[in-house]
Amino acid sequence: MSAAKRKKLLAGNWKMNMRLAEIEPFFTAFAAGLDAASRQQVDVLFAAPFTQIQATLAACRARGFAVAAQNVHFEASGAFTGEVSAVMLTDLGVRSTLIGHSERRQYFAETDESVAKKTVTAIKNAMTPVVCVGELLEERKSGSTFEVVGHQVEAVLTAVKNQGPLKDREAFYPGDLTDGLVIAYEPVWAIGTGLSATTEQAQEVHAFIRKVAGEILGNDFAGKLRILYGGSANPGNIAGLLAQPDIDGGLVGGASLKPGDFAAMCITPSA
Numbered sequence: 235m236s237a238a239k240r241k242k243l244l245a246g247n248w249k250m251n252m253r254l255a256e257i258e259p260f261f262t263a264f265a266a267g268l269d270a271a272s273r274q275q276v277d278v279l280f281a282a283p284f285t286q287i288q289a290t291l292a293a294c295r296a297r298g299f300a301v302a303a304q305n306v307h308f309e310a311s312g313a314f315t316g317e318v319s320a321v322m323l324t325d326l327g328v329r330s331t332l333i334g335h336s337e338r339r340q341y342f343a344e345t346d347e348s349v350a351k352k353t354v355t356a357i358k359n360a361m362t363p364v365v366c367v368g369e370l371l372e373e374r375k376s377g378s379t380f381e382v383v384g385h386q387v388e389a390v391l392t393a394v395k396n397q398g399p400l401k402d403r404e405a406f407y408p409g410d411l412t413d414g415l416v417i418a419y420e421p422v423w424a425i426g427t428g429l430s431a432t433t434e435q436a437q438e439v440h441a442f443i444r445k446v447a448g449e450i451l452g453n454d455f456a457g458k459l460r461i462l463y464g465g466s467a468n469p470g471n472i473a474g475l476l477a478q479p480d481i482d483g484g485l486v487g488g489a490s491l492k493p494g495d496f497a498a499m500c501i502t503p504s505a
């Protein structure tokens with residue numbers, strides 16, 4: 235499938251932000267900032283904190299936006315205090331989740347192994363995992379970006395491969411979300427720093443991720459795989475990023491909390 239067939243996906247990661255009372259006003263402003271053409275041409279997803287998911291779903295359902303969790307546990311139930319399972323999320327109607335965000339890897343001991351287990355669990359539960367990968371500043375400086383990112387991608391996609399083909403999955407989520415898996419490349423040094431990767435830096439890692447995905451799951455899968463960029467994406471730099479052949483959308487932190495900014499970012503790809 236050519237790049238043109240990959241529908242852009244703009245995902246907001248609210249992280250540990252957004253009070254309940256802020257949600258409806260956010261969506262009123264956000265929807266007002268979008269035009270009809272963008273709504274058709276771009277998939278929009280919001281990753282909300284667990285306790286805000288129901289209110290976010292209520293606001294998103296009527297407006298045609300999708301909702302994700304920010305994490306999921308790999309078991310369906312059991313003695314895992316403080317965790318939430320995929321079946322609990324799907325009970326609510328949530329069909330997507332971030333997995334392995336760098337903040338979870340950094341502060342909550344998430345590993346390639348747990349990321350792989352969570353990803354397989356999400357897929358088995360007909361959820362779309364948005365799997366986050368990316369190198370630390372030291373790793374970029376020491377020239378090991380491709381090794382680090384390659385290893386992260388390989389760990390998760392090999393686990394997926396060992397579970398059987400993704401194409402056996404039913405289609406379930408807006409538009410053409412491919413075979414229920416999205417990868418987000420988020421260089422850790424670019425997250426929340428205002429220091430975005432350049433379009434060239436991002437494109438070369440995205441192309442590399444697609445190559446690795448092709449080696450593991452085949453070129454048909456890799457050609458359809460949506461790879462998002464995250465890290466200080468904003469209304470000023472998103473168009474350049476999305477113009478790259480292997481950048482299929484954005485995973486947006488800070489700017490996704492500002493309805494006008496995020497709406498502007500969702501309009502850009504269709505311009």
Ligand code: 13P
Pocket residue numbers: 247335420424425426427428464465466467485486487488489
């Ligand atoms: P910022 O857009 O705030 O840099 O955050 C990126 C991110 O971590 C999205 O998951």
